[in-house]
Amino acid sequence: MNIRRYSPDFKQKKEPFEWFCSDRFLSPKVFARLQSEFPQNGYRKSHREEGDEKYYSTWDLLAIDNGVPVLDTWNNLTTAWKSMLITILSEGYRNYSSTLTGRDLTETHLHVRFTIYHENCWLAPHCDRTDKVITQTLYFPTGAIEGGELLILGSSDPDDIKETVAPAPNRSVILLPSPYSWHSVRKVVSGSQHARRALLLHYVSSDNK
Ligand SMILES: O=C(O)CCC(=O)C(=O)O
Numbered sequence: 001m002n003i004r005r006y007s008p009d010f011k012q013k014k015e016p017f018e019w020f021c022s023d024r025f026l027s028p029k030v031f032a033r034l035q036s037e038f039p040q041n042g043y044r045k046s047h048r049e050e051g052d053e054k055y056y057s058t059w060d061l062l063a064i065d066n067g068v069p070v071l072d073t074w075n076n077l078t079t080a081w082k083s084m085l086i087t088i089l090s091e092g093y094r095n096y097s098s099t100l101t102g103r104d105l106t107e108t109h110l111h112v113r114f115t116i117y118h119e120n121c122w123l124a125p126h127c128d129r130t131d132k133v134i135t136q137t138l139y140f141p142t143g144a145i146e147g148g149e150l151l152i153l154g155s156s157d158p159d160d161i162k163e164t165v166a167p168a169p170n171r172s173v174i175l176l177p178s179p180y181s182w183h184s185v186r187k188v189v190s191g192s193q194h195a196r197r198a199l200l201l202h203y204v205s206s207d208n209k
Pocket residue numbers: 123128137150183185198200
């Protein structure tokens with residue numbers, strides 16, 4: 001799998017916190033294959049609307065837990081997806097992400113999950129847990145989606161929107177968590193014919209697996 005992992009088109013953003021965005025993360029051919037073979041089954045609904053942590057409604061499928069593939073998921077992946085995840089787990093990819101972001105990833109464990117936002121799915125403003133050193137999202141939408149944008153916020157106020165990032169095909173975003181890295185996902189509109197599908201990579205500090 002020839003991931004464009006040394007692709008120069010990640011643009012660095014410094015406001016209102018540090019993050020990166022690429023509009024062409026994978027080669028078009030690789031993207032098309034992964035897009036058509038995106039896993040469809042085995043997702044669990046994550047839903048929480050109370051408590052003092054993040055509020056959300058999404059469908060999740062864990063693929064890599066603490067750097068180790070989850071067998072139930074792995075056994076149902078296509079060859080292209082297995083190859084993609086092997087590349088993501090490689091030292092080369094970790095080094096690339098570390099060099100790009102300037103964050104030390106040597107003592108981190110990788111968690112990878114597939115997520116699907118159907119109609120009415122959303123994610124409330126949050127900063128990501130402080131044990132997350134970087135988070136990366138790759139978007140594989142099934143078509144044009146109304147809603148579902150990643151909102152880069154200036155504060156915990158959901159209306160304090162600094163940038164709106166549509167979950168466009170082959171777009172990828174890297175966030176550098178901090179006490180100021182407020183972001184959210186706008187609700188996918190009711191009746192949406194298309195789903196917001198994404199692959200999420202979280203590099204988590206090994207002190208707090
Ligand atoms: O799906 C996205 O664009 C962001 C997801 C996110 O912020 C998270 O899972 O913490």
